[in-house]
Amino acid sequence: MSLVQGRxxxxxxxxxxxxxxxxxxxxxAGANIYEGELIDLTNGLLPDLREVAQTKHHVAMYICNxxxxxxxxxxxxxxxxxxxxxxxTGRFAxxxxxxxxxxxxxxxxxxxxxxxxxxLDVIEERLRADTEGRIKAILAVHVDTSTSIRNDVPxxxxxxxxxxxxxLLMADCIASLGCDRFEMDAWGVDVLVAGSQKGLMVPPGxxxxxxxxxxxxxxxxxVSSYWDWGxxxxxxxxxxxxxxxxxxxxxxxxxxxxxxxxEEGMVHIWRRHEVLAQAIWAAxxxxxxxxxxxxxxxxxxxxxxxxxxxRLEAPYGTKLREWCERQAxxxxxxxxxxxxxxxxARHGFFRFGHMGxxxxxxxxxxxxxxxxxxxxxxxxxTPGGVAKAAEVLGSADLGVS
Numbered sequence: 001m002s003l004v005q006g007r008x009x010x011x012x013x014x015x016x017x018x019x020x021x022x023x024x025x026x027x028x029a030g031a032n033i034y035e036g037e038l039i040d041l042t043n044g045l046l047p048d049l050r051e052v053a054q055t056k057h058h059v060a061m062y063i064c065n066x067x068x069x070x071x072x073x074x075x076x077x078x079x080x081x082x083x084x085x086x087x088x089t090g091r092f093a094x095x096x097x098x099x100x101x102x103x104x105x106x107x108x109x110x111x112x113x114x115x116x117x118x119x120l121d122v123i124e125e126r127l128r129a130d131t132e133g134r135i136k137a138i139l140a141v142h143v144d145t146s147t148s149i150r151n152d153v154p155x156x157x158x159x160x161x162x163x164x165x166x167x168l169l170m171a172d173c174i175a176s177l178g179c180d181r182f183e184m185d186a187w188g189v190d191v192l193v194a195g196s197q198k199g200l201m202v203p204p205g206x207x208x209x210x211x212x213x214x215x216x217x218x219x220x221x222x223v224s225s226y227w228d229w230g231x232x233x234x235x236x237x238x239x240x241x242x243x244x245x246x247x248x249x250x251x252x253x254x255x256x257x258x259x260x261x262x263e264e265g266m267v268h269i270w271r272r273h274e275v276l277a278q279a280i281w282a283a284x285x286x287x288x289x290x291x292x293x294x295x296x297x298x299x300x301x302x303x304x305x306x307x308x309x310x311r312l313e314a315p316y317g318t319k320l321r322e323w324c325e326r327q328a329x330x331x332x333x334x335x336x337x338x339x340x341x342x343x344x345a346r347h348g349f350f351r352f353g354h355m356g357x358x359x360x361x362x363x364x365x366x367x368x369x370x371x372x373x374x375x376x377x378x379x380x381x382t383p384g385g386v387a388k389a390a391e392v393l394g395s396a397d398l399g400v401s
Contacts, residue, residue: 004329012333013307013353014198025256026249048258055184057212060229066174066195069207075227079220080104082136087118090144091337117302127163137168143176146337148309157188179306179355181270190215201257201356273305279392283367283385291380306355315347328369
């Protein structure tokens with residue numbers, strides 16, 4: 001017997017839960033891609049996409065995932081032989097670096113491990129040593145989806161300014177945009193990349209690159225026609241927005257998602273994710289008082305509000321995921337990049353996704369299922385995590401009387 005009947009809950013760090021209005025908007029016949037409402041709808045997306053990123057600058061849309069957005073950002077700003085600096089706090093920083101290297105861009109990775117954020121003093125020292133200005137860009141992952149480390153992007157910009165370095169600051173916000181506070185212009189970010197499937201609450205299939213005039217001026221001598229962001233942000237013809245046929249149903253879904261976000265407001269979205277994350281952390285802190293249950297990031301200042309990476313003694317992480325999915329209908333995220341894929345220790349790692357379309361009862365359902373699972377599989381832990389989470393939610397100041 002299991003208790004999975006009814007609606008299941010995908011609590012992985014992307015793709016996130018798709019809201020009903022988004023699914024309804026996408027459940028429609030195909031649209032005319034040459035004239036009519038789709039053209040007007042697409043033009044209307046751009047101001048709201050800028051609002052989500054907190055920028056007045058440019059945005060280009062791609063039919064791709066986050067990896068495609070990585071490549072678009074690189075292809076429009078860097079040339080073979082250019083050097084980029086990559087401060088790494090997880091698997092996805094290394095992934096972006098590997099993509100740059102595949103494009104014949106020279107990479108220099110400073111690895112800060114899997115449990116701590118950037119050491120800004122180390123980065124500043126490296127930038128000051130670059131007296132010839134060889135470093136053309138810093139590839140900075142705001143939230144690494146594998147480790148759930150949240151890095152301090154405005155502090156990185158301050159370090160770059162203090163060192164007098166003119167490199168582009170390029171930020172991967174794939175896991176954080178629409179969840180953790182991010183202010184592109186105020187924080188001095190030149191390029192921002194994201195995908196549709198996390199905080200934007202739309203199924204995978206669209207990538208986005210926001211960029212300012214400084215990044216635009218970095219255009220290399222050769223850019224492949226598909227990745228070229230020039231015609232995408234200043235199209236003469238509608239098809240140039242997407243390098244070809246528009247992703248029609250995704251656009252209708254994105255319109256519905258942005259409507260939800262604009263109605264809620266970015267400040268409230270950031271606060272909602274913060275409070276829900278704090279409830280999750282309170283539960284995890286309680287469970288971890290006995291046994292091996294542990295959050296990957298010790299300091300709350302450096303934890304993502306969208307994803308929480310966790311560890312148990314192997315193989316209990318995998319056993320917990322299996323129990324939650326098969327018996328409670330809740331799917332947890334696998335551990336990524338913490339150990340080698342063939343290392344048995346991988347079965348100790350797992351993740352909670354709490355991004356995008358998520359609210360108090362979804363989080364409480366997630367935590368209740370996890371606490372039941374810990375009991376069922378016999379993991380030593382301290383009960384009461386769900387009660388602690390309820391205390392956080394019940395005492396949170398949300399501006400609601």
